[in-house]
Amino acid sequence: MTGGFFSVLFLVMIGYLAYFTATSEQEMINNSYNSRQEILLSRNYRGTILDRNGEVLAETVVDDEQNETRVYPFANLFSHVVGYSTKGRMGVEALANYYLINTNTSLSNKAANDMAGVKNPGDTVYTTLDVQLQQVADSQLDIYKGAIVVTEVSTGKLLAMVSHPNFDPNKIEDIWDSLIEDENSTVLLNRASQGLYPPGSTFKIVTALEYIRENPDTYQGYSFQCVGYYKSGSNRISCYHGTNHGTVDFERSFAKSCNSSFANIGMGLDRGKFADTLKGLLFDEPLPLTLTYNRSSTAVSEEMPDADMMQTSIGQGKTQITPIHLNMITSAIANGGILMKPYVIDHVENDAGNVVKSFQPDSYGRLLSAEESTILKELMTAVVESGTATNLSGREYSAAGKTGSAEYNDNGDSHAWFTGFAPVDNPEICVTIIVEGAGSGGDYAVPIARRIFDAYFNQKK
Amino acid sequence: MKEYITEISRYVIVVLMIIYVLCSFLCLLDKLEKKRILYALQNLIMFVIQLLMFVDLALVSKDWEYVFLYGFVQVFLLAAAVIVPAIYDQCNRLLLNNMCMMLGVGICIISRISFDRAIRQYIIVLASLAVSLLIPWILSKIRFWRKLTWLYGSVGIVLLGTVLVLGEVTYGSKISFTISFAFGNVTFQPSEFVKIAFIFFLAAALWERVDFWRVALTAVIAGIHVVILVLSKDLGSALIFFVGYVFMVFAATRNYLYLLAGAVGGSGAAWVAYQLFAHVRTRVLAWRTPWEYIDSKGYAITQSLFAIGSGSWFGMGLLKGNPVAIPLVEQDFIFSSVCEELGVIFGICLMLLMLVCFLNMMKMALQIKDRFYQLIVYGIGIMYIFQIFLTIGGGMKFIPLTGVTLPFISYGGSSAMVTMIMFFLIQGIYIRLQQEKEKYHVSKTGNRAGETDTGKSSMVGTTGGAATTGQYRGTGASEEGKCKEEIQSSKQA
Numbered sequence: 001m002t003g004g005f006f007s008v009l010f011l012v013m014i015g016y017l018a019y020f021t022a023t024s025e026q027e028m029i030n031n032s033y034n035s036r037q038e039i040l041l042s043r044n045y046r047g048t049i050l051d052r053n054g055e056v057l058a059e060t061v062v063d064d065e066q067n068e069t070r071v072y073p074f075a076n077l078f079s080h081v082v083g084y085s086t087k088g089r090m091g092v093e094a095l096a097n098y099y100l101i102n103t104n105t106s107l108s109n110k111a112a113n114d115m116a117g118v119k120n121p122g123d124t125v126y127t128t129l130d131v132q133l134q135q136v137a138d139s140q141l142d143i144y145k146g147a148i149v150v151t152e153v154s155t156g157k158l159l160a161m162v163s164h165p166n167f168d169p170n171k172i173e174d175i176w177d178s179l180i181e182d183e184n185s186t187v188l189l190n191r192a193s194q195g196l197y198p199p200g201s202t203f204k205i206v207t208a209l210e211y212i213r214e215n216p217d218t219y220q221g222y223s224f225q226c227v228g229y230y231k232s233g234s235n236r237i238s239c240y241h242g243t244n245h246g247t248v249d250f251e252r253s254f255a256k257s258c259n260s261s262f263a264n265i266g267m268g269l270d271r272g273k274f275a276d277t278l279k280g281l282l283f284d285e286p287l288p289l290t291l292t293y294n295r296s297s298t299a300v301s302e303e304m305p306d307a308d309m310m311q312t313s314i315g316q317g318k319t320q321i322t323p324i325h326l327n328m329i330t331s332a333i334a335n336g337g338i339l340m341k342p343y344v345i346d347h348v349e350n351d352a353g354n355v356v357k358s359f360q361p362d363s364y365g366r367l368l369s370a371e372e373s374t375i376l377k378e379l380m381t382a383v384v385e386s387g388t389a390t391n392l393s394g395r396e397y398s399a400a401g402k403t404g405s406a407e408y409n410d411n412g413d414s415h416a417w418f419t420g421f422a423p424v425d426n427p428e429i430c431v432t433i434i435v436e437g438a439g440s441g442g443d444y445a446v447p448i449a450r451r452i453f454d455a456y457f458n459q460k461k
Numbered sequence: 462m463k464e465y466i467t468e469i470s471r472y473v474i475v476v477l478m479i480i481y482v483l484c485s486f487l488c489l490l491d492k493l494e495k496k497r498i499l500y501a502l503q504n505l506i507m508f509v510i511q512l513l514m515f516v517d518l519a520l521v522s523k524d525w526e527y528v529f530l531y532g533f534v535q536v537f538l539l540a541a542a543v544i545v546p547a548i549y550d551q552c553n554r555l556l557l558n559n560m561c562m563m564l565g566v567g568i569c570i571i572s573r574i575s576f577d578r579a580i581r582q583y584i585i586v587l588a589s590l591a592v593s594l595l596i597p598w599i600l601s602k603i604r605f606w607r608k609l610t611w612l613y614g615s616v617g618i619v620l621l622g623t624v625l626v627l628g629e630v631t632y633g634s635k636i637s638f639t640i641s642f643a644f645g646n647v648t649f650q651p652s653e654f655v656k657i658a659f660i661f662f663l664a665a666a667l668w669e670r671v672d673f674w675r676v677a678l679t680a681v682i683a684g685i686h687v688v689i690l691v692l693s694k695d696l697g698s699a700l701i702f703f704v705g706y707v708f709m710v711f712a713a714t715r716n717y718l719y720l721l722a723g724a725v726g727g728s729g730a731a732w733v734a735y736q737l738f739a740h741v742r743t744r745v746l747a748w749r750t751p752w753e754y755i756d757s758k759g760y761a762i763t764q765s766l767f768a769i770g771s772g773s774w775f776g777m778g779l780l781k782g783n784p785v786a787i788p789l790v791e792q793d794f795i796f797s798s799v800c801e802e803l804g805v806i807f808g809i810c811l812m813l814l815m816l817v818c819f820l821n822m823m824k825m826a827l828q829i830k831d832r833f834y835q836l837i838v839y840g841i842g843i844m845y846i847f848q849i850f851l852t853i854g855g856g857m858k859f860i861p862l863t864g865v866t867l868p869f870i871s872y873g874g875s876s877a878m879v880t881m882i883m884f885f886l887i888q889g890i891y892i893r894l895q896q897e898k899e900k901y902h903v904s905k906t907g908n909r910a911g912e913t914d915t916g917k918s919s920m921v922g923t924t925g926g927a928a929t930t931g932q933y934r935g936t937g938a939s940e941e942g943k944c945k946e947e948i949q950s951s952k953q954a
Contacts, residue, residue: 027770
């Protein structure tokens with residue numbers, strides 16, 4: 001009896017230890033308080049980071065005197081997503097640190113290196129990133145502040161991630177102090193995953209989803225007379241630039257991004273249920289994301305006052321979202337409702353090119369039903385065909401999406417948003433863009449999306 | 462060449478250890494024939510593992526000191542694993558082998574953390590073996606152990622009380638005092654030695670009478686022990702004494718209500734301690750949320766987790782990790798450093814090995830008819846396994862940290878000596894049991910009183926001519942045993 005009791009106790013403890021070992025090894029090694037990182041780095045050269053076609057994004061160069069330098073051939077281009085490794089770690093340098101500082105070189109190489117008195121080569125990390133798409137995205141964002149996220153719909157692979165302003169990781173040692181000293185500097189912030197923005201009209205995707213959920217049989221019969229503004233009590237919402245949209249149905253309200261109509265829709269929503277939908281779409285929730293990110297937030301609740309509800313339903317007010325989160329929602333719509341977890345490390349190889357570890361696409365689960373995603377796809381197609389993103393129509397590929405012009409001050413200045421995917425029937429890539437302070441999404445973000453889609457589909461030819 | 466050896470031996474050591482543990486489990490089975498072969502295989506594996514570990518240590522450190530330490534340790538292991546069965550041929554080989562295995566691994570790991578400490582540990586272990594070797598013999602000579610009930614109880618309280626009043630404070634707890642000798646200072650941890658007195662006290666108090674008043678009386682004495690330990694802030698020992706008490710009362714009474722009362726009372730006491738003492742709350746906090754206090758109260762446990770996590774299944778290899786990053790690694794966190802450099806699989810094997818020792822003790826306890834000795838074996842088993850549970854579980858964040866040593870592995874003279882004395886107490890009791898069995902057997906098959914003077918005591922027989930005894934171990938020595946028992950029984954009669 002006593003023997004059995006302690007046997008069980010020990011077996012449980014062994015199970016706990018085995019579970020810990022199986023799940024926590026990387027987390028333990030990557031923790032900056034763990035001195036074993038330095039031990040590994042004293043034995044192995046930091047490994048190379050490549051894009052999905054094998055182009056070098058980061059490598060360690062050793063000179064004749066065994067001095068090691070971390071070199072980033074594309075300088076500023078991948079500053080946030082690949083990151084840096086000397087002043088703390090960021091991006092892939094942080095995520096893949098475990099693989100980069102470990103080696104799986106052959107035993108004979110280890111012996112030879114030991115004899116020669118040199119370190120072993122750390123493992124090579126293949127990312128899902130695409131240099132060409134990154135370059136297009138980066139050049140399109142140009143001098144504007146903002147962010148662009150490009151993902152593969154069916155897998156969640158991160159193809160490009162741009163954040164402006166950026167920095168040159170080759171010079172991180174030199175610029176570090178000035179970046180840290182300047183409290184207003186947001187250069188080190190990865191806007192794509194950490195930047196919190198008002199979603200503006202892109203949020204109408206969410207409002208529309210809630211309306212469809214609450215009125216599954218009648219939403220198609222919806223009609224609204226737009227006079228350029230909507231009033232409820234003393235609260236007033238205007239359409240962008242005061243445009244009068246006339247009589248609009250549900251699809252037209254969405255395609256033309258009619259604020260008045262959406263304020264009207266929002267006022268009719270059940271705020272408690274809306275809060276549940278937002279939770280289901282991961283607002284105020286942790287994202288299934290390995291990159292450093294900030295949580296999106298909303299203030300929707302049963303008790304929310306009308307004024308706030310009107311603002312919220314058109315993506316203004318207290319709602320804040322990161323570009324990567326909006327990309328995940330869009331990509332789930334494109335993917336029939338199922339969210340694929342975004343990931344950036346594709347596989348890890350040793351110096352002989354043998355795969356040490358391979359990462360497979362992983363589904364997070366269903367964010368919305370297949371029918372809901374079909375309806376939203378149709379709405380987003382209308383945006384391109386006859387709405388605010390017609391700049392994307394008439395291409396060799398079909399696209400769908402939603403624009404946004406998120407006002408961030410009282411002067412009517414706005415961030416330009418676009419989030420969408422292509423092709424519509426069998427979506428391959430999902431693009432989310434924010435251009436800070438540029439103006440309307442249709443004018444400033446949609447053309448960028450077009451160039452990225454163009455580049456992607458040209459590349460495929 | 463060096464890389465080949467150290468890399469390959471990492472895996473070989475783990476595989477050998479797995480085979481060793483499997484052998485151990487097999488040896489627990491009653492029906493198995495030819496256990497001698499398994500015991501020999503265990504010894505062989507132990508020496509190969511020792512060789513591989515020390516080769517690794519010497520190669521990586523390029524330090525000749527390890528070669529000498531290797532020599533000394535092998536002499537000791539040879540002495541323990543070969544000479545002990547030669548002297549006491551009826552000893553429990555499984556328990557003996559496992560003890561040697563653990564001591565060998567322990568010294569390797571300690572030497573990797575601090576070579577000087579490994580030397581000190583070696584000397585203490587050697588001295589402990591010399592003392593312990595006498596125990597089975599003393600046990601067979603002196604028969605009034607069960608009459609000293611109140612002596613055991615008072616010795617325990619006085620020793621613990623002395624520490625509470627005069628002890629040195631180490632890391633916030635009063636657990637030791639130092640006595641100066643001509644050759645240097647020796648630090649004792651009396652709570653370790655009191656464990657033995659405590660077990661003897663309970664066994665002596667409960668072997669005959671287990672009525673409520675008797676149990677209540679032992680509860681008072683045991684309670685005083687525990688309270689002094691709590692006041693000394695030695696929470697780990699307090700828990701070990703408490704659990705030892707509850708289980709021994711349960712074994713003596715076979716009444717589950719006492720177990721239940723112990724569980725309820727223990728939980729209540731834990732709650733009170735949590736409310737009363739800040740250092741108890743700190744431990745719990747560091748256990749629940751160590752990452753939030755990685756710089757302060759959670760430092761030790763997080764460093765321990767780093768060691769285990771970095772070592773992973775096969776370990777980083779001896780001298781290739783950084784166990785000294787963990788505070789008090791050679792005592793409270795030795796298991797984490799085993800996992801770090803020899804691997805978690807090796808660590809799990811070690812846990813299973815300790816479990817085998819415990820199950821072996823429980824099995825023996827079941828066979829012993831004499832309640833007094835039965836309770837002693839049972840009590841030692843419980844305190845042994847519970848201490849392991851506390852230290853290993855604490856180091857991996859399974860339970861809060863209590864800061865106790867891992868028997869036979871951790872650095873610490875008092876712990877090593879007391880654990881060895883406990884193991885040899887069990888050996889002595891086991892030998893008695895075997896002799897009783899054989900007496901029964903002999904009386905059935907015929908009296909051989911004629912051979913009495915071949916060995917009045919097996920001790921004399923072996924010290925006189927180890928070689929001869931060795932040759933006849935299979936037959937002659939066991940005869941000695943039988944005869945000895947007959948002498949004793951005739952004396953008793």
